[in-house]
Structures are given as structure tokens and as C-alpha cells.
Amino acid sequence: MNNTSILIKEELLERLPSIPRVVYEVWNTIGNKKEADLSKISDIISKDLTLSARVLKIVNSPLYGFPNKISSIKHAVVLLGLDAIKGILIGTVVFGNVNSDIKDIWTHACDCATAARVISEVFDIKDSETLIAAGLLHDMGKVVLKSFFPKLYLKVSEVKKKENISDRDAERVAIGVTHDVINRWITEKWNFPESLSEPISFHHNIGASEKYPFFTAAISLADFLSHAYRLTSTEPILPDLSEEVCNILNLNPDILGEILLRMDRTLYDIEWNGI
Numbered sequence: 399m400n401n402t403s404i405l406i407k408e409e410l411l412e413r414l415p416s417i418p419r420v421v422y423e424v425w426n427t428i429g430n431k432k433e434a435d436l437s438k439i440s441d442i443i444s445k446d447l448t449l450s451a452r453v454l455k456i457v458n459s460p461l462y463g464f465p466n467k468i469s470s471i472k473h474a475v476v477l478l479g480l481d482a483i484k485g486i487l488i489g490t491v492v493f494g495n496v497n498s499d500i501k502d503i504w505t506h507a508c509d510c511a512t513a514a515r516v517i518s519e520v521f522d523i524k525d526s527e528t529l530i531a532a533g534l535l536h537d538m539g540k541v542v543l544k545s546f547f548p549k550l551y552l553k554v555s556e557v558k559k560k561e562n563i564s565d566r567d568a569e570r571v572a573i574g575v576t577h578d579v580i581n582r583w584i585t586e587k588w589n590f591p592e593s594l595s596e597p598i599s600f601h602h603n604i605g606a607s608e609k610y611p612f613f614t615a616a617i618s619l620a621d622f623l624s625h626a627y628r629l630t631s632t633e634p635i636l637p638d639l640s641e642e643v644c645n646i647l648n649l650n651p652d653i654l655g656e657i658l659l660r661m662d663r664t665l666y667d668i669e670w671n672g673i
């Protein structure tokens with residue numbers, strides 16, 4: 399890390415708010431257990447009406463594609479599982495206020511989460527709910543950068559426009575630190591489970607993923623495909639899709655075609671509203 403990124407890291411960790419009390423309470427109750435008292439967790443979330451409404455809105459959105467409406471938090475908790483619930487709670491914190499400033503990041507996050515769901519279906523991945531939550535949060539570092547360091551974000555945007563390069567390359571050139579590295583700082587500070595943290599932090603650096611390389615590769619592919627799906631002449635840059643991702647997932651043209659076809663069923667004509 400160079401001096402600028404050390405300074406950014408220090409300032410970011412200092413300015414990053416703590417997790418809201420209710421989210422912290424849920425995380426504490428879940429702890430590192432594989433099983434926890436689901437009623438207790440549901441009770442804590444249900445006491446916060448705004449949070450409950452946001453969780454239900456996400457769970458009932460096309461991101462998850464559940465066939466029936468889920469009207470209780472308890473049902474949502476049971477269906478999603480603990481790591482996914484942790485991810486969604488963080489999603490409500492990061493994207494709780496989707497205004498025009500972060501609308502483009504929100505749309506891409508929802509597209510990526512949808513692609514992650516489709517990839518889970520096609521590859522029959524267990525715990526698809528956690529992967530979907532990882533898709534939603536995979537670029538959270540950009541939101542944090544934009545919210546807490548608007549001047550640095552502006553610098554990145556200017557470089558991106560001028561050089562016609564990807565977001566990540568522009569971040570590297572303009573401020574010497576990229577959003578995936580910021581993701582790692584945040585996931586460490588907020589103590590994310592590794593099933594979420596690795597795909598979020600290493601989706602541009604698959605080799606660094608130790609415990610969840612398949613999840614990480616899946617989010618990298620979801621990111622690539624969601625950019626490719628909305629490729630336009632004004633936004634012509636795609637993130638890299640490394641050979642490692644293709645190898646880990648054993649990708650072939652038939653599988654890719656199937657994923658794109660299924661993505662199109664959800665994404666065609668969709669407008670992602672805030673939460």
C-alpha cells in the first residue's frame with residue numbers, strides 16, 4: 399500500500415459509521431454459530447419497522463424470485479439462512495437511501511445479484527441466498543467512497559471519463575486504491591462472514607480467495623455479465639473476466655448462453671427501485 403492508500407484507509411475506517419444497533423444485535427446473536435435461535439433473530443429485526451420493511455422488500459423483489467409473497471420476517475429468516483440475512487441487513491444500511499447519486503450503482507448491484515441467482519440455479523449452488531446477497535454488496539466500496547469521500551470519487555469519475563478506462567483502473571490511477579480493496583477493509587471492520595467477504599473483496603482478484611473460490615468466481619462472472627448485459631456506446635468498458643474464473647466454474651458457451659437467457663427473463667425492461 400502506498401502512502402495515499404494508507405491515509406485513505408485510516409480515514410475511511412475512522413469515518414465509517416458503526417453498524418446500526420439493531421443490525422449489530424442480530425450479528426451478535428448469530429455470532430459464528432451455524433445454527434441460531436431464528437425466532438430471537440426475527441424478533442430483533444421485527445422490532446425495527448423500517449428495517450423489517452426493507453428486508454421484506456428485498457426478499458420479495460425479483461432478486462430472489464421466490465414464487466410466493468413472503469410477508470413475515472420469520473419466514474424470510476428461515477428461507478434465507480443466517481449469512482444471507484447478515485448480507486441483506488448490510489444491504490439495507492449501504493443502500494438504505496438510494497437517491498439519484500447512487501442509482502447507477504444500485505441498478506448494477508441488483509443486476510449482479512440477479513446474475514448471481516441465475517448462476518446459482520444453473521450450477522445448482524447450495525446457499526444461493528448468500529451468493530445473491532454477495533452480488534448485491536459486491537461494489538459496496540464504491541458507495542462508501544462516494545458517500546464519505548465525494549471529492550476522491552469525483553477525481554475517479556474524471557479520470558474514467560478522460561482515459562476511457564474501467565472504474566477499477568480509474569480508481570487505481572486517481573487515488574491508488576480500488577473499491578474491492580475498500581470492500582476488504584469494510585468487511586474486516588464489520589466482521590462479515592467469509593462466505594460474503596471473500597466474493598465481495600476478491601471478485602477482481604480471484605486467486606486471493608482461499609475458502610470460497612467458487613463463490614468468488616461466481617460473483618466475478620455475475621459482475622462481468624451484468625456489465626455486458628447493459629453495454630452501451632456511452633459505457634463501453636467491461637471488467638476483466640479472468641481465465642481462472644472460467645476454469646473454476648468450468649464455463650462453456652452453452653452454459654454462458656443459458657445464464658444470459660435466464661438473466662434476460664428478469665432484467666428485460668426492469669426498473670430497480672430503491673429499498
Ligand SMILES: [Fe+2]
Nearest residue numbers: 536537601621
Ligand atoms: Fe467490482
Ligand SMILES: [Fe+2]
Nearest residue numbers: 506536537621
Ligand atoms: Fe460490479
